[in-house]
Amino acid sequence: MYEMYDLIGCRRVNMSDRRGKSNVSSGEVISSHQDFCKSYGFKLYQNYVSSGEVISSHQDFCKSYGFKLYQNLPFLYTVWKFHKNPIKPRFIAASCNTSLTDVSKWLSNCFKAILPTIHDIWKELLRDADVPTSSSWILYNSLGVVPVIKSLNSSRTIEEKSVPLGLQTFDFTTLYTKLDLNDLKHRISSLVRKVFSFKFTKDRCKALLVEKSALHFDYLWLKSKSVDIDSKKKRYTRIVDETDILLWLEFLLENLYISIGDTLFKQCIGIPMGTNCAVFLANFYLFTYEFEFMERLVLANTFPIIIHKLSNIRRFVDDLFVPDFSSFQDFMYLDNDAFGGGIYPKNFCELNCTSHGDSCAFLDLKIFQSPFGLEVDIYDKRLEPEFASINMIRMPHIDSNISHLAKYGVVCSQLFRFSRLCSSLSSFVIQCCQLISLLVQKGYLFKKVSKKVRTFLLRNKFIYGSSSFHVFKLIISKFNRKGEHYLG
Numbered sequence: 001m002y003e004m005y006d007l008i009g010c011r012r013v014n015m016s017d018r019r020g021k022s023n024v025s026s027g028e029v030i031s032s033h034q035d036f037c038k039s040y041g042f043k044l045y046q047n048y049v050s051s052g053e054v055i056s057s058h059q060d061f062c063k064s065y066g067f068k069l070y071q072n073l074p075f076l077y078t079v080w081k082f083h084k085n086p087i088k089p090r091f092i093a094a095s096c097n098t099s100l101t102d103v104s105k106w107l108s109n110c111f112k113a114i115l116p117t118i119h120d121i122w123k124e125l126l127r128d129a130d131v132p133t134s135s136s137w138i139l140y141n142s143l144g145v146v147p148v149i150k151s152l153n154s155s156r157t158i159e160e161k162s163v164p165l166g167l168q169t170f171d172f173t174t175l176y177t178k179l180d181l182n183d184l185k186h187r188i189s190s191l192v193r194k195v196f197s198f199k200f201t202k203d204r205c206k207a208l209l210v211e212k213s214a215l216h217f218d219y220l221w222l223k224s225k226s227v228d229i230d231s232k233k234k235r236y237t238r239i240v241d242e243t244d245i246l247l248w249l250e251f252l253l254e255n256l257y258i259s260i261g262d263t264l265f266k267q268c269i270g271i272p273m274g275t276n277c278a279v280f281l282a283n284f285y286l287f288t289y290e291f292e293f294m295e296r297l298v299l300a301n302t303f304p305i306i307i308h309k310l311s312n313i314r315r316f317v318d319d320l321f322v323p324d325f326s327s328f329q330d331f332m333y334l335d336n337d338a339f340g341g342g343i344y345p346k347n348f349c350e351l352n353c354t355s356h357g358d359s360c361a362f363l364d365l366k367i368f369q370s371p372f373g374l375e376v377d378i379y380d381k382r383l384e385p386e387f388a389s390i391n392m393i394r395m396p397h398i399d400s401n402i403s404h405l406a407k408y409g410v411v412c413s414q415l416f417r418f419s420r421l422c423s424s425l426s427s428f429v430i431q432c433c434q435l436i437s438l439l440v441q442k443g444y445l446f447k448k449v450s451k452k453v454r455t456f457l458l459r460n461k462f463i464y465g466s467s468s469f470h471v472f473k474l475i476i477s478k479f480n481r482k483g484e485h486y487l488g
Contacts, residue, residue, distance in 0.1 A: 051264050054257055058099035061251055065244075067102035073259040074098045074274065082390050093258055093272035100255060103248050104276035106238060109212045110245050111280035113219035114195045115140075118284070121198050122291065129298045131311050137290055138283055139316040142363040143420055146376060148312050152323060153373035161373035164358035165324045170351045172318035175282055177270040178348035184271065185253050187288040188281060189246050196242040207241045252277075279317055286315065286349070293331070293343045320351065321362045323374075329353070365421060375423040378431050398443030408444070411435070411452035425464035425471065433478045450476060 051073055059069050074093040081088045095101055115138070122136035134147050153161065199205040205221035209229075213236040222239065229237050252275075256267035271278050297307050309325040322328045333346040344351065355361065359368035366379035382392050395410065396402050414435055422428040432453065440446050453475060457468035464471070 049264070051257075051259055054255070054264065055099050058255060062099070062102060065103075065248070067106070070097050070099050070101060072098045073257050073264075074272065075259055085386070090273070093274035095272070095274045095276065100252055101276065103252055106210075106212075106240075107245070107248050107252065107277040108280055109210045109217070109238075110208065110240055111277060111284065112217065113208055113210050114192070117195050117199060118191070118287065121194065122294075125291070125294060125298055126307065126311055129301070129304060129307050131304070131307050133311045136287060137313050137315040137320075138287055139314050139363075142316070142365050145314055145321060145362065145365055145367070146421065148314060148321075148323065149367065149374045149376055149423070152312065156373065162371050164369040165374060166326045166356065167358065167360040167367060168322040168325075168328060168356045169354045169360050169362050170320040170322065171354055172286075172320075173350050173352050175318045175349065176273050176278065179270045179282070179285065180348060181253055181256075181268065181270070184281065184285050185250060188249060188284055191284055191288055192242060192245050192249070207239055209237065209239050211237045283317055286318075286344070289334075289344050289349070290315075293341065296341055316363055319363065321360075323367075375427070376421055377423070377427040378418060378421060395438055395442055408448055408452055411439070411449055412456045415453065415456045419460065419463055425466060425474075428464060429471070429474050429478075432475050436475070436479065446479070 055071060055073065061067075062069055074095045076091055077094050079090045079092060081090060095104065118138070119135045123133055126133050134151075135144060139145070152165065196206070199221055203221060204223055207222040207225040207227075209220045209222055209227065211218045211233065225239050225241050227239060229239065253271075256272060256275075258265050258267070258272070271281055294307070294310065297303070297310070310331075312323050313325070313328075314321045331343055332351050333344055334342040359366070361367075361379045361381065364379055366377040368375055368377070380394075381387065382394065396407055398407065400407075415432060418428050418431045418435075422431060436446070436449050436453070439449050454468075454472055457463065457472050461468045
């Protein structure tokens with residue numbers, strides 16, 4: 001049995017039971033999905049090969065590498081962007097337990113393992129230009145923005161800190177659905193070769209050991225692939241080399257099939273959102289253009305100040321943060337007339353400026369100007385007016401079927417997040433108070449929550465240069481004795 005959704009009405013249709021109460025027939029649903037697929041770069045493949053033949057070839061490939069075997073092909077489902085005006089759909093390939101799921105998972109694990117080396121390659125390039133940097137533009141999470149803000153503040157005098165810096169954010173429009181697969185394959189393959197060549201030159205390493213279980217991830221570069229693996233770890237450990245990764249990648253990109261009813265489609269433009277390694281593919285693909293652009297600037301050695309400003313840019317997949325570089329838009333696209341030749345190909349990597357000024361929101365951060373320089377606070381876009389009509393659960397209710405240990409454990413985890421991201425004590429205190437107020441509204445005991453806060457502060461005795469007792473007193477003073485009212 002499988003289920004499909006009408007692209008327009010978002011009505012569920014049980015395809016194995018025609019007696020359902022839906023007002024749309026299965027044929028109409030399949031037809032609408034087929035029209036969508038054709039418009040988004042999927043090629044109708046029903047007349048060339050059957051789904052059984054495709055699955056059989058996938059299983060033969062998986063057997064040769066010891067991957068898990070599954071009998072299904074991905075299918076499409078729809079997620080609606082209710083905060084957009086007008087409301088827009090996002091189409092995702094449901095790739096859980098499908099014929100190439102394990103291939104994509106292990107590609108993700110390998111890509112995650114080589115990411116630190118990619119940062120090292122970037123840092124070595126900028127070292128030649130005498131530009132210190134902590135990483136490439138690629139962000140793992142929002143915490144990577146904090147060192148950039150600190151670096152910008154430390155590079156300015158007290159007088160300069162009071163002068164606002166220009167902050168811009170951009171996002172890529174329809175990145176996943178427009179990528180050229182041949183260009184993607186070529187660029188990711190070249191990057192993988194560059195990584196292994198770099199490690200061989202530096203450490204004489206030719207292979208990579210990757211461990212990935214449900215709760216554990218680790219990796220180790222090896223000088224040879226012929227290393228024995230502990231029999232207890234064989235199930236979740238692999239030793240791979242450059243050839244393995246390239247073969248897995250090529251097979252995956254050549255077999256991007258989805259099924260809709262009895263119809264088979266093959267994606268020939270873009271990568272499907274939903275496959276496990278899609279984020280890494282998009283990330284690394286954009287990185288190759290960024291690296292080539294910086295390489296041209298470093299070799300030209302003409303305007304070092306431009307390289308310094310570019311080194312502060314950070315990108316989380318398709319969201320870009322550009323601080324203190326108002327002329328960035330002159331460099332965005334590949335153009336022979338642009339300085340350095342430009343960065344991205346405009347035809348399938350088009351950028352849209354989402355904000356500009358002396359403050360901006362980026363991921364879960366609010367970055368703004370103060371008399372002491374740039375500061376960082378927590379940002380939650382779910383609190384914005386466009387989300388007001390959408391009922392979203394921010395924290396579990398006290399009566400939910402989750403252990404009390406897990407429910408109250410969220411206090412320490414959130415305080416740890418606040419302490420890493422918030423620039424000032426006042427921002428930290430406000431975020432703590434808002435969290436406590438939200439939890440009390442959901443039935444949590446104020447006494448238990450405040451005890452968790454005190455425990456966290458005792459473990460971090462001089463947070464923001466203040467004693468834990470002083471910080472705890474600041475937080476608790478915002479509430480009455482029962483914790484029923486947040487006094488603000």
